[in-house]
Amino acid sequence: MNRTIRVIIGVVLVLVIMFSSISICQNIGKALKVDVTEQNLYTLSDGTKSILSKLNQPVRVKLYYAKTAALKGADQIQYFNNYYQFVKSLLEEYVSVSKGMIDLQIIDPRPFSEEEVQALRYGLQRFPITDEDSFFFGLVVQTQFGVEKTIPLFSPDRQNFAEYDISYLIDTAITRQKKKIGVLSSLPVMGSNVSGYMAQMMQMQGQRPEPAWTIVQHLRKQYEVDSIAADTDEIKNVDILLVIHPKDLPEKTLFAIDQFVLKGGRSVICIDPHCFSEKPDQMALQRGVPPSQSSDLNLLLRNWGVEMPQRTFAGDRNLALKASIMANQRPENIIGFLGLTPQCFNPESVITADLNQIRMLFPGVLNEVDNSGEKEDGVTIDRRPLLVTTDKGNSWTTSSPYELMVPNPSQLMSKFVDGAKPVTMGYLLTGKFKSSFPDGIEIEEEIEESEEEAKEGSEVSSEENETVKKRVTGVTEATEDCTVAVFADVDFISDMVAYQRTFLGSMAIGDNGTLMLNTIDELR
Numbered sequence: 001m002n003r004t005i006r007v008i009i010g011v012v013l014v015l016v017i018m019f020s021s022i023s024i025c026q027n028i029g030k031a032l033k034v035d036v037t038e039q040n041l042y043t044l045s046d047g048t049k050s051i052l053s054k055l056n057q058p059v060r061v062k063l064y065y066a067k068t069a070a071l072k073g074a075d076q077i078q079y080f081n082n083y084y085q086f087v088k089s090l091l092e093e094y095v096s097v098s099k100g101m102i103d104l105q106i107i108d109p110r111p112f113s114e115e116e117v118q119a120l121r122y123g124l125q126r127f128p129i130t131d132e133d134s135f136f137f138g139l140v141v142q143t144q145f146g147v148e149k150t151i152p153l154f155s156p157d158r159q160n161f162a163e164y165d166i167s168y169l170i171d172t173a174i175t176r177q178k179k180k181i182g183v184l185s186s187l188p189v190m191g192s193n194v195s196g197y198m199a200q201m202m203q204m205q206g207q208r209p210e211p212a213w214t215i216v217q218h219l220r221k222q223y224e225v226d227s228i229a230a231d232t233d234e235i236k237n238v239d240i241l242l243v244i245h246p247k248d249l250p251e252k253t254l255f256a257i258d259q260f261v262l263k264g265g266r267s268v269i270c271i272d273p274h275c276f277s278e279k280p281d282q283m284a285l286q287r288g289v290p291p292s293q294s295s296d297l298n299l300l301l302r303n304w305g306v307e308m309p310q311r312t313f314a315g316d317r318n319l320a321l322k323a324s325i326m327a328n329q330r331p332e333n334i335i336g337f338l339g340l341t342p343q344c345f346n347p348e349s350v351i352t353a354d355l356n357q358i359r360m361l362f363p364g365v366l367n368e369v370d371n372s373g374e375k376e377d378g379v380t381i382d383r384r385p386l387l388v389t390t391d392k393g394n395s396w397t398t399s400s401p402y403e404l405m406v407p408n409p410s411q412l413m414s415k416f417v418d419g420a421k422p423v424t425m426g427y428l429l430t431g432k433f434k435s436s437f438p439d440g441i442e443i444e445e446e447i448e449e450s451e452e453e454a455k456e457g458s459e460v461s462s463e464e465n466e467t468v469k470k471r472v473t474g475v476t477e478a479t480e481d482c483t484v485a486v487f488a489d490v491d492f493i494s495d496m497v498a499y500q501r502t503f504l505g506s507m508a509i510g511d512n513g514t515l516m517l518n519t520i521d522e523l524r
Contacts, residue, residue: 364488394419440473
């Protein structure tokens with residue numbers, strides 16, 4: 001065999017080996033995907049994998065993104081290109097994990113095309129960029145039985161929740177019933193509930209009904225959310241109870257919350273030693289009455305294992321954020337305005353393990369109650385910290401409610417003393433709780449008149465109806481474990497702390513909204 005032939009054979013063998021290696025690597029690459037991003041952005045959660053593993057029917061997922069139009073838009077529109085790549089990669093991971101049950105379609109709806117018409121029919125939000133081009137960035141999930149679910153717009157404030165929203169969409173497309181959340185609050189978190197004549201009057205006066213808090217708007221995308229009156233005497237037909245700033249609740253409502261929890265109802269409690277989201281009573285201020293913007297549920301919390309002392313706040317120099325109290329004022333570090341970092345979150349709880357930053361505005365302190373840990377029958381309450389300061393954190397107090405009307409940052413900072421152990425601002429409480437009302441409560445009930453008495457006193461005013469006191473009793477101790485999440489701050493889920501307004505809507509700041517959604521998702 002001459003040298004030329006040997007060279008040709010050698011080249012052929014090298015080419016065969018090279019192409020075989022490429023083919024092998026491609027096949028291995030398909031089977032073994034490695035997420036090398038710092039935060040495992042494209043690694044699906046266990047909850048998502050569980051949903052995908054239960055798919056018993058093909059699901060078509062259509063991702064609409066006006067990529068061509070986005071290139072012609074302003075910088076704020078072009079920001080979405082990275083967001084789109086993130087969602088696209090995430091959906092490709094869904095396809096990989098679903099074992100062929102997810103059919104992913106990427107669609108760029110061009111002007112006057114059939115795809116654009118479909119996007120509008122599905123209800124995706126449209127933003128004109130030029131006279132012809134419009135921007136779309138939404139998702140449609142379809143099942144073989146004709147069920148359609150949509151995300152009209154992947155808005156900036158939901159980027160941290162993209163996987164949560166997509167998984168929920170798929171889950172609800174193949175199941176039927178939403179979980180129900182009841183919201184009990186002394187604040188207008190549900191927005192102005194006006195209609196009919198009042199709505200017309202407001203419109204004529206150039207006024208708009210106050211919208212629900214952004215966090216409530218997000219909850220409505222995943223759950224059925226209803227308001228519960230602050231003077232209710234019974235809580236029923238609710239899967240999760242969200243109590244926000246429970247201020248001056250009557251005994252019958254406290255009893256209703258107590259019984260809801262003891263009967264197995266899950267609850268999230270947000271209390272606050274000074275809630276900036278509550279507008280101070282101007283009439284009271286004019287009368288010289290000290291403003292009260294605090295709330296607590298200590299009557300119930302003590303039996304659940306913790307309590308929040310009044311006018312006591314969590315502070316930490318390492319976490320203090322800079323801000324301006326007044327307009328045109330130089331930003332200063334505020335000891336009560338805390339930016340919590342990963343070291344402040346419990347890494348062993350699915351609620352907080354993946355959080356990066358939470359902002360809290362003058363949060364309170366949650367102390368464990370000594371006599372509630374070990375019960376007489378040996379049953380304990382598990383108190384799992386969720387949010388804490390660093391080791392240098394400490395509590396601090398105010399002498400008067402007026403002190404926080406217009407806080408003095410430098411004065412508050414100078415009074416603060418570093419601590420030696422973390423201060424806790426959030427707990428997940430689990431155990432067989434005992435009732436705070438073991439003997440029940442007394443209520444007033446009108447005496448029902450007989451027909452003859454009603455006829456004889458028909459001319460008597462109804463205001464003269466007699467009442468009688470009646471004792472109402474309930475469950476004195478839970479038979480199964482109860483679960484309550486407690487946070488010593490309300491402002492952290494408010495629009496002024498958790499979100500920032502943009503021309504496309506609200507944009508999330510940090511993981512405040514994620515914390516609330518994670519908590520509710522864990523309790524459901």
